Amino acid sequence: MLGLLSVRPSTGHDLAESAERSIGQFLSLTRSHVYSEERVCRSGLLDVTEVVQERFPTKRLYEITAEGVEVLEAWLDDVELPLARQRTLFLVRVFFGDRMASGRLAELLDAYEGATRARRDRYAEVVDRLADRPRSTFRRATAMFGLAQAQAGLDWVAAVRPLLLEACVVEHDRC
Numbered sequence: 001m002l003g004l005l006s007v008r009p010s011t012g013h014d015l016a017e018s019a020e021r022s023i024g025q026f027l028s029l030t031r032s033h034v035y036s037e038e039r040v041c042r043s044g045l046l047d048v049t050e051v052v053q054e055r056f057p058t059k060r061l062y063e064i065t066a067e068g069v070e071v072l073e074a075w076l077d078d079v080e081l082p083l084a085r086q087r088t089l090f091l092v093r094v095f096f097g098d099r100m101a102s103g104r105l106a107e108l109l110d111a112y113e114g115a116t117r118a119r120r121d122r123y124a125e126v127v128d129r130l131a132d133r134p135r136s137t138f139r140r141a142t143a144m145f146g147l148a149q150a151q152a153g154l155d156w157v158a159a160v161r162p163l164l165l166e167a168c169v170v171e172h173d174r175c
Helices: 002-007 012-021 037-042 066-077 089-095 102-130 134-172
Strands: 046-051 059-064
Touching: 002 012, 002 059, 002 066, 012 059, 059 066, 089 102, 102 134
Parallel strands: none
Antiparallel strands: 046 059
């Protein structure tokens, strides 16, 4: 949240949308994460300004404070990274694929491939859109990571599909 608010002050709603469009692609943020800004305000990391609107309820505009910038910079300076662990239910299903009918396994692989291809294409669009924006180099680099990761997933499914489907026939005649 501090990073997003360091780019521009935002309302909670705008912050949630910005998170979903940007870092939400690789970091799961719920609305409750975003709407925890009251706690962050009490800690002195954010300021809040109430903006009265004529036809809508008053909105709250959040802005990072100098202390918030210090906390953000300290976090960014920390090079210790915890081991990244992905929660991928698809891979759990593949792990137990020997318990599936071969047709269902093929459908699962098809669904993964389709979703991954769509994700790859979305990342490619972002990479292309940011190509001519020098101030977006870091955001483009992040999208390039997503693009490479999605392509690796497509390469993986192409390589394992024949192995998995063959294993269904040869080993179990069940999946």
